[in-house]
Amino acid sequence: MNLRDFYPLYLNNKPEQPNTDLAVTDKFTGEVAFRTAQATPEIIDQAIAGAVRAAEPMARLASYEKRDVLDHCAARFRDRFDELAYALCVEAGKPIGDSEGEVTRLIDTFRIAAEESTRNYGEVQPLDISPRAKGYLGIWKRVPIGPCSFISPFNFPLNLAAHKIAPAIAMGCPFVMKPASLTPLGALIIGEVLAETELPEGAFSILPAHREGADLFTTDERFKLLSFTGSAEVGWALKAKAGKKKVTLELGGNAxxxxxxxxxxxxxxxxxxxxxxxxxxxxxxxxxxxxxxxxxxxxxxxxxxxxxxxxxxxxxxxxxxxxxxxxxxxxxxxxxxxxxxxxxxxxxxxxxxxxxxxxxxxxxxxxxxxxxxxxxxxxxxxxxxxxxxxxxxxxxxxxxxxxxxxxxxxxxxxxxxxxxxxxxxxxxxxxxxxxxxxxxDNMPYGGVKDSGLGREGIRFAMEDMSEIRNLIIRRKV
CATH class of the missing domain: 3.40.309.10 (Aldehyde Dehydrogenase; Chain A, domain 2)
Structure with a gap:
């Protein structure tokens, strides 16, 4: 099986090839295996603007529409199983059996997200806990937090990207992702499959970029959430620069x-x-x-x-x-x-x-x-x-x-x-x-101390990608 020589980035749902600046090596031979487009700060800015425009139409998607997108992805990943495993073996140096195992988990993660996309439940809450609240009723639901910034690592370039992308779609959040520059291809193939769907324009961008030129992923206030997976040193430094946005961190360990x-x-x-x-x-x-x-x-x-x-x-x-x-x-x-x-x-x-x-x-x-x-x-x-x-x-x-x-x-x-x-x-x-x-891949996963903040696992990530919106009703009594 051969890889293509060049791969595009995905800007506002569409493939773009502004350059071929990022060389990705075969980790076993050390030779350049393929090249991808590399995002500039201007391209990242366009992606964020697109995600902002997409926030409302993404939030309006019906549960079945989000489910259908996720089901489509899971089916297409099954169709492209061997290609995905081979690409992972090349770009990450992961033994082929382990690569196939990660593709299986990628499919599982999108399948779980398809199921959870129709389970975004809320709660009816009695408020009459004292005489002054007699006749009042509370109802709350979860609503999408808005545009999300995702930074994924090199070691599980398929499944750890999926653990950000799939719950974002299930919740109705547009996103901009920076995959690891050492292993960008898995996320780009996910983008290629997402581009086959009818998600609103700007719903996703997947932008390979070197860390030095990617500050907007952390600092831009148009993002409402930053989700980072990587080392503790980098993760906590990003949190310090993230401003008002919510931050979730899946960091390291010495288990x-x-x-x-x-x-x-x-x-x-x-x-x-x-x-x-x-x-x-x-x-x-x-x-x-x-x-x-x-x-x-x-x-x-x-x-x-x-x-x-x-x-x-x-x-x-x-x-x-x-x-x-x-x-x-x-x-x-x-x-x-x-x-x-x-x-x-x-x-x-x-x-x-x-x-x-x-x-x-x-x-x-x-x-x-x-x-x-x-x-x-x-x-x-x-x-x-x-x-x-x-x-x-x-x-x-x-x-x-x-x-x-x-x-x-x-x-x-x-x-x-x-x-x-x-x-x-x-x-x-x-x-x-x-x-x-x-x-x-459906369990609450994450750490404490220097190992991070928040939890992955589709339902738990969806909670981080949402906010509670309360409704209080005064009834006639």
């Missing part, structure tokens, strides 16, 4: 899993190795810290090292490949530096640690000092750290000893420990007998 002494170790092994090294560890909820009860520590460590050494690295187009390249040599070199720093500070290298271009070996470290970047920051690469614990409360405290709080996994058969973890862990989600990186 932990706890393996208690009663865990099913064979199951935990399969899931933890997957969670740590799936798509080269480039997931904000990827397993980074593995806390193992001392009674099983030595045995489980041996199992983890042996399994990790079997992982196949190489060309992401080869179906045997589990670990492909990281997104860039720069990022791979950064992670290699963190590994070397940890070892120099006293950590033990159990396996991996070698670097070849953007290919980083699956790496396990033991006893990483708390102050090392490999422990305290988001690795965002194929690295996980092992540590032992003796007491459940101690393990929970170790999970919480992080500035991040996205998701955590626990492996235990003790329901009391499960409930204690749910009450104690400072995270957006606790996953029982599975890994921190488990996600279903």
């Amino acid at each position: 932990a899993v706890i393996v208690d002494q009663d865990a099913d170790l064979d199951h935990a092994l399969e899931r933890i190795v997957f969670g740590a090294f799936y798509q080269s560890g480039q997931s904000c909820i990827g397993v980074q810290r593995i806390l193992i009860h001392e009674a099983i520590y030595d045995r489980f460590k041996e199992m983890l090292v042996a399994k990790t050494k079997t992982l196949v690295a190489g060309n992401p187009h080869d179906r045997k490949t589990f670990i492909g390249p990281m997104i860039s040599e720069k990022e791979a070199q950064r992670l290699k530096g963190w590994i070397d720093e940890a070892v120099a500070a006293g950590a033990t290298l159990l396996c991996g640690g070698k670097l070849d271009g953007a290919m980083m070996e699956a790496t396990l470290l033991e006893n990483v000092p708390a102050g090392c970047d490999a422990n305290k920051e988001e690795a965002f690469g194929p690295l996980a750290n092992l540590a032992r614990f003796s007491d459940w409360k101690q393990a929970l405290a170790q999970v919480n000893a992080s500035r991040y709080g996205l998701q955590a996994g626990i492996f235990t058969a003790d329901i009391h420990k499960v409930l204690e973890a749910w009450d104690t862990l400072e995270v957006g989600g606790v996953v029982v007998n599975d890994i921190s990186s488990y996600r279903v």
